[in-house]
Amino acid sequence: MSSFGDMNPDEFRKYGKQLIDWIADYLEQPDRYPVLSRVEPGEVKSQLPSAPPASPESMEAILADFDNIIVPGLTHWNNPGFFAYFGVSGPLPGVLAEMLSAGINVNAMMWRTSPSATELEEVVMNWLRQMVGLPDSFEGVIMDTASISTLTAVAAAREALNLRIREEGMAGRSDLPRLRMYTSEQSHSSVEKAGLVLGIGQAGVRKIEVDSEFRMRPDRLAAAIAEDRARGWLPFFVCATVGTTSTTSIDPVPAIADICEREELWLHVDGAYGGSAAIVPEMRHVLDGAERADSIVINPHKWMFTQVDFSAYYTRHPDIQKRAFSILPEYLRTTEGDAHAVKNFMDYGVQLGRRFRALKFWFIVRTFGVDGLIERIREHIRMAHCLAEWIDASSDFERVAPVPFSTVCFRAVPKNVPESQWGALNEKLMAAVNATGEVFLSHTKLNGFYIIRLAIGNIRTEEKHVRRAWELLNAECGKLSAEYAV
């Protein structure tokens, strides 16, 4: 093997083992760096050459730059104090699987291009389906992100209309009504984005009001559909969310499913975050009604401790999905595909090229065991409830939403500060605790108020980390209250 082809293999062995130690050290002390990077905009870029090197550089030099330039510019999602957005984990078994995946570097576009990749995908998607309690009428495919999974669902729903949109498109057709999809005011931006991309348009994405606990109101959904039909719109798709982004509220899926069945609308359940919790027996109910959905997305790369990217998409209508997406040029035909003896996953989505993502999930489920995954999610929920209790017992903070999963929404309400200042104070409070480098929180707005979110999702987070976040919030709130007090 000449080194012309690739890096010298001995060098690879040396640096590879060095990096294994680097990763182990990094993850043994995941709180050694500030969670939120402290670099200024442009700081990383300014340290890197603006032109590529003509000649090879040494791995020593590259790794030194990684340590000195890249690492300080990372926001450490593995830090147990990472409580922003939804936490993720990059567990060690997943690192091993991703190494292998990068080494073998196969493309899982067709069965033929690596039968193992296709068949392991079928196997692990079947495992996950069982873990969350969905019936075997659902078939799964691994997507990269929930954004793509949801777009896939809307595209399949549009195809299910049988309006020849695949063949004739949507513009300039006098025989097409305006199309309407529904989701709650609290649903993720990816639902609206799917509408934009697929040509449904923002006006075609009707956002349904939520109740006081941020759940879609089925009565309002039914009324909106009736109103739209009366006005000549064609309703075709509803997205219900199990675990919305701001508050992790759970839309009433059974009631929404009733409406979708009656109205013959495609029901998609966005369980990107919350769906993972359904593996916990006492949380199984969060997916009640989802068995009646037409499609569902659950992101193991969020709360099932799998490296990004891995979004699990299930549908009861693989044939419709295939009709929406499949194009088979001659150069991708195979005898086994023509004989329908195999699944070619390229037929079920936008992307032709597909990484071998099943491997990491297989490693993770097997090393942790389903019981191990359940225990970890259960512990996250327990810790969130601890925090909720502390907040409820405090006079300086108020909790602003229920805690169905592992995310807590709250704000500081110090009595010595005028209410008109609470928004500004909470914004500063979040910036102040984030500046400590010990925790990273993110925010949202609810009913017009600035709200802080603390989401627990990393496997390294322990109660002491949640407690520390609470201490910091109290300490910084005390300082800011003094500043803002009149």
Add this chain to the structure above:
Amino acid sequence: MSSFGDMNPDEFRKYGKQLIDWIADYLEQPDRYPVLSRVEPGEVKSQLPSAPPASPESMEAILADFDNIIVPGLTHWNNPGFFAYFGVSGPLPGVLAEMLSAGINVNAMMWRTSPSATELEEVVMNWLRQMVGLPDSFEGVIMDTASISTLTAVAAAREALNLRIREEGMAGRSDLPRLRMYTSEQSHSSVEKAGLVLGIGQAGVRKIEVDSEFRMRPDRLAAAIAEDRARGWLPFFVCATVGTTSTTSIDPVPAIADICEREELWLHVDGAYGGSAAIVPEMRHVLDGAERADSIVINPHKWMFTQVDFSAYYTRHPDIQKRAFSILPEYLRTTEGDAHAVKNFMDYGVQLGRRFRALKFWFIVRTFGVDGLIERIREHIRMAHCLAEWIDASSDFERVAPVPFSTVCFRAVPKNVPESQWGALNEKLMAAVNATGEVFLSHTKLNGFYIIRLAIGNIRTEEKHVRRAWELLNAECGKLSAEYAV
């Protein structure tokens, strides 16, 4: 660090180092396994439990299954005899980078969620832009696949029409004409798929005739546009291909750019395969005219030796692209984003979640050096020309297309076999050489004929491997000719 959180770190060190050796061994002898997997449909699946394990399993057991069940079911894209589709490479420096990326597991959705990931993406996309000779009016963003890059381009072109499609959608609007996009009969299926997904429809994707060398005919494009306008269609997008999938033909981009400028159409250049060759000085011309394109895609994960997935998308209109895709919910707002002090890449495409892909390309360009990458691509082209010469000198084979890059299209034309049997014979010939396990070729159809393709793209492929493919083709053709001879 309790092992409750993650796998025991000492175990990780042990197995990680073992896998580093596994990968080094694997890639030192990449031809130890048959290129094309020999498993039967269902064979991998049948060896795996249909339900997930409740309790943890040992890494020993998992790795044994990997060796015994997964590996035999792989099609070995790293095998130097892999000549199907377009070859890719999983080089060792990329393995190192992907390990790190899996370990740090950051999400590059926003600058804040890892400034290094965003700024390194800007830096390496700027490097690649310079390497292929595009002007700095192009801004880059890393996508996962060319399928997504091309979809992104069509969506931006649709937005550039200023027809309020983002706001109002496309269906049921009496003010919208039918939309038409253009690409050649030889372009990749992802162009048509983008049309389907975005609601342009198959009828909205007009395929332009090619010349005898499989290049789009600009005269036919101009005529089609004129005809469509006369009939009330609204032309809006043209995709020219630099390196089509079947024959790697190069559409005449300058002439197509003239038409697009005159007609005010968005020009997208699909250089997913061929664009990489532009880093070779004497091949720079393949992107002539691309500097006038509105967008361009080049896939380093094809022919620039970067692990899947890495598709480089460039546009001269980042503002339009952002208009097509950006949605900013409160929970994703940041002070630096609001101040426009940073780039948040989530604004430029479908996906919110984004892996840290820049790292692998940075490792690869630096370890090989641009000159090293140039040499390797140059050598692939040289080898393809060798094969073309052997074919041209043979009376049993004919070459059916020019060889502008590293892919050769040909068929067996044995004189002792009736022409009516050539199609069947070539199909069997390909199956026979693939069955040897030494090489993997794929096919296409051109002018109705079954054609074999041999595409060189792996860094481990040397002249001896191409020569061996040629020997096998001749040997198997001899056997089959005897069978088919009348």
